[in-house]
Amino acid sequence: MVSAGAMSGSGNLMDFLDEPFPDVGTYEDFHTIDWLREKSRDTDRHRKVHAVHKDGAWALLHAVEDSGWLSLLLPGTLAGVIDLAVDWMTDLKEGICLSAFWYSHEQCCWTSNETTFEDRDKCPLWQKWSELLVKQSEGASAYILNYLMYILWALLFAFLAVSLVRVFAPYACGSGIPEIKTILSGFIIRGYWGKWTLLIKTVTLVLVVSSGLSLGKEGPLVHVACCCGNFFSSLFSKYSKNEGKRREVLSAAAAAGVSVAFGAPIGGVLFSPEEVSYYFPLKTLWRSFFAALVAAFTLRSINPFGNSRLVLFYVEYHTPWYMAELFPFILLGVFGGLWGTLFIRCNIAWCRRRKTTKLGKYPVLEVIAVTAITAIVAYPNPYTRRSTSELISELFNDCGALESSQLCDYINDPNMTRPVDDIPDRPAGVGVYTAMWQLALALIFKIVITIFTFGMKIPSGLFIPSMAVGAMAGRMVGIGVEQLAYHHHDWIIFRNWCRPGADCVTPGLYAMVGAAACLGGVTRMTVSLVVIMFELTGGLEYIVPLMAAAVTSKWVADAFGKEGIYEAHIHLNGYPFLDVKDEFTHRTLATDVMRPRRGEPPLSVLTQGSMTVEDVETLIKETDYNGFPVVVSRDSERLIGFAQRRELIPAIKNARQRQEGIVSDSVMYFTEEPPELPANSPQPLKLRRVLNLSPFTVTDHTPMETVVDIFRKLGLRQCLVTRSGRLLGIITKKDVLRHMAQMANQDPESIMFN
């Protein structure tokens, strides 16, 4: 069925795809890839390998390549190591283990046999710095010494971290998720997944988390996991030579990253298509799932949390929730939305200031200053002194009978002996009131300091601080509702479900709902957020409160601005990111967006058989376009194809060096047969093999809505605009982004790269 003409055509295509020149098909840094082309190149490679190896060998090769997915053991392992190291170094700020300095506080006391369960926090082997240095454990001077040591360690860790990042791996800073989103959407940032980035990000992540700064390890862990994925993909040419295939691996690695960050494999699988991945083929779903599971199980076998649970904050509540509680849950959702808006606005304003003023020139000083302030303010308050994950964990917890926390200092009814699990609501004791004040102060501090911390030149994640803000607010609301219900159980709203002596309000659940709301407000995640939270509790029971809060928070935050923090940072940095979620509803046409505009000089085009080598070389030198449309002649302007700059240059260079008779006056032709030339003209140069004979075209009347859809779904880099077959102009991804920014009343020049 294949006609002769088509065969010769595909013969040429084959030449073209065989990549005769070494750097054809690779992209330059900060450029956008062409998904359709990458896909077609992969199919081609597939066919070629298939032709060489017979079925058996091919299957074997395939198996070897696929076994490479085992490198996904790495993120799990790294996450485990990071957790252990952070544990140790956080405790190092307070004291040291005498039996073995590499033990954390908990490990130190576990290994010592002298401690009972009640005194599990106090053991002679663990010494605070004051005990070790001046043999004092109480008193003002001991307190000040410990305070100073705490600040010193924090400064040391922070200084080390920011220096390492500056010297060895500038890409290791930040959470990495904005860049991951952009790169996965088809942008090239070389070195972003490099081995140095992997190493330095892992080490500095430990340092900054231990230094007590208000940041989390979740976002950076996703970046680290992607680096692992990239390291693996560099081992196989199938992935390393094809930017499209490489992004499939990276999508799966991102899922693995979330999976180990929270111990939530299914949440990780959903996070990947919902948040970071742009071009998510269905078969990636299965691989992501596999990656997420392998990573989760590696982490569990390392068991850094010491509870043989997969999850970071395992909670078990004993009471259901009641309809009336939806009201405070929705209030928490509103709080989360407001916090998200406030945080995004302030953080972006501060980051813009950092970019545009002198401030940005002293990143080390900035980190040191923020660390110093954090440490000085944080130490006196027990809720900010400890690590943020521990704080969240405590806030989420239900008050069991064995709980010694200040938050569980309720006044017990001495006459009652009850099973451990089912403690009725009790009046709050002194400890709870103290805790409320401290939590309120900690909340304000956390809100302020996080705004200044996120975006500094160190690895910094947002999930944990956001969750902490929400958990503190939630716990306070929860305790408030609980005490209200205890003291006023005759009120009409409590009468139906909260009799005296019943366990009706679980403040820990409020903390969890608050955390979900705040995280949702900042990141605008929905499904994956709820699933992650669901995996933390492991019960369907509490999905409705979580969903109610997440939806409210998203609605409230969206009312003030559609962008989540990651999109806001993408815009701030001017990355060319075409969001899948943005709907383009304006009534503009392709003709309004294409270049050249009315009055601009005409498009630089090549003709199929009338330009000389010199003409083309001049054109290439004088312009910096990535490619040139090829037309039949300047008069007819009928489009026949598209030649890429990066293929044209080596092809001409190559021909000039190796092919005889090619001089500046040689006519360059893109047709199958050379044009008819005068008798004494020099040897013509055939360049059909660098010509893309199937450029993507739309007509000038195509609505931009359709054009945006095509760019998104097919991952195009550029698209030619024609009318009745005549070339009118070109639309690049950057033009589309500029136009979208313009329509949204933003500065179109903020999109910087191409």
Next chain:
Amino acid sequence: MVSAGAMSGSGNLMDFLDEPFPDVGTYEDFHTIDWLREKSRDTDRHRKVHAVHKDGAWALLHAVEDSGWLSLLLPGTLAGVIDLAVDWMTDLKEGICLSAFWYSHEQCCWTSNETTFEDRDKCPLWQKWSELLVKQSEGASAYILNYLMYILWALLFAFLAVSLVRVFAPYACGSGIPEIKTILSGFIIRGYWGKWTLLIKTVTLVLVVSSGLSLGKEGPLVHVACCCGNFFSSLFSKYSKNEGKRREVLSAAAAAGVSVAFGAPIGGVLFSPEEVSYYFPLKTLWRSFFAALVAAFTLRSINPFGNSRLVLFYVEYHTPWYMAELFPFILLGVFGGLWGTLFIRCNIAWCRRRKTTKLGKYPVLEVIAVTAITAIVAYPNPYTRRSTSELISELFNDCGALESSQLCDYINDPNMTRPVDDIPDRPAGVGVYTAMWQLALALIFKIVITIFTFGMKIPSGLFIPSMAVGAMAGRMVGIGVEQLAYHHHDWIIFRNWCRPGADCVTPGLYAMVGAAACLGGVTRMTVSLVVIMFELTGGLEYIVPLMAAAVTSKWVADAFGKEGIYEAHIHLNGYPFLDVKDEFTHRTLATDVMRPRRGEPPLSVLTQGSMTVEDVETLIKETDYNGFPVVVSRDSERLIGFAQRRELIPAIKNARQRQEGIVSDSVMYFTEEPPELPANSPQPLKLRRVLNLSPFTVTDHTPMETVVDIFRKLGLRQCLVTRSGRLLGIITKKDVLRHMAQMANQDPESIMFN
């Protein structure tokens, strides 16, 4: 920035989109929709409504429309009602409750106070038919009477069901999932989601499940949920008038269907994009999630399973699994893959026979015959007599201390008193050996009868029978391994993990793994399958065994044929379904696929200003194409647009009736200005508004791989092929499907619809 030329162009476009004729924009039955067009129409509607209503009113309208999602309460309610009705009618085959005939066996005995927990199955109020009719409960004659009553009821139910389907709603038969996949991919089958289909499918589903046929209610429940979704969407013009938007609702409804079928909301959310949805915008993810949750919670509040659990088969295992057990798990995976292959081949062969021979003419007789055979063979065996869901539930269960089932008839060590949960492995008793024989017979029967049952003209799902086959095989393997481990715990493979007195093998887990393997082999689901199974157990613990079995099963089954049962039925019925998962890797070009082929008469085109009304009318009459490309002139063949038949016909008719001076000799023009005509020529007819000025084009050199990708991702209906701006031909979705079938060595003429 919008230039004047563009404005006039968009003015015309506006005319065109304003739908001046009543039936413009609707599709005929068994036609394919154009996704890009539907999307653009929705944006247009959006803009129009936005312009009329001001922001406040618009938000309100939006809220009302979105509150319509509450109609998703319906699937949950229906599922609950179906469960209750099936319970009652299944028991009706064995006996009746004297206190209230509408009570099922369990409800009857629960409400009677005379029964103890031990005798919960026996209560005087519940009477078997023999007790009621001849006052005998034991003995051969009682047995025969009960046997006969069982067969009679089964036949009655089946006859009612098949008659109802035949008379009222022919679309209510089958599982519906192949049709749902096809329709969601953009095909029109009118009446498939009708109210009659909803009603009849619900009623007949109860009847056929109760009749004891080897079929499940899960697939049909997805269809029922989609019908509910369609019913909702018919209430709002936003959805009912736009086939694209309607499909978004249906995707969410499908998620709700799976969610209620298994009580697995997250599994449902993943099922929708993985299995049924074709065009799955991200915002649908959130709606699906919402739909799935609402449905699940409605079902729970109805509480048909009486255990206040969300899930159909809730299990709780007390022991972990061991590495060595992976071997039997993988064996079960192989079994699942083989079963899947066998089932698909035999079932398709039988269904093809039904389609092509006389057999298909007697659907009622066929159903009666299969029901009779099923009832006759099933009754004597306790594992086939009961409902299949009960069977699966029993097979999944771990043997606790209170378990009275025959499968748990182990020989207890009289010296041991142990907590209830932690029973060590014990030698099998007589009951277990009997059960093994009965299970083996039941397995063979189930395998054979399911092949003949699926595809009859009644609602029939496959999930439950497949799971039952796997669960039976799995339980038998599990008991085998358990006894092997008990009797030979000195063998090297058992020595490490199975000491005497330990509870090391859980046969119920094997049943679950077997069920997952068999379901995977038949449907080729992966992620959603594992997530559904994970939601059933509610623990991450057993994901690895489930995954191992699901992957093995998929590999084994794929080795024999890539198609799952639903794809196989789609092919059998010749639906135009372009699978997202199929990779097209052949090296053909657009020119090889386009019509007209070499030697065929040229494409029927319209010219922009030289054809008369009569010419066009003749062309429309003589051909049956859905649309015609419009070119500048027959000589230049430069493409300017595409006119759809269903817009052209009413436009001409309209003009002839209402517009003065339009006669057969009137020149029809598609340009902005009328062509220059001789002085005495009749009034020309302007038809630019029916012209689509942005038809989708590719060049003849475009690889088919790219074309297939474009058709899939953009949901195109047709695409024009050009070379240097000249029109060469057209490719329709049907051409693409035919070409793909041809490349896969299938009969291209098997694709029947367009």
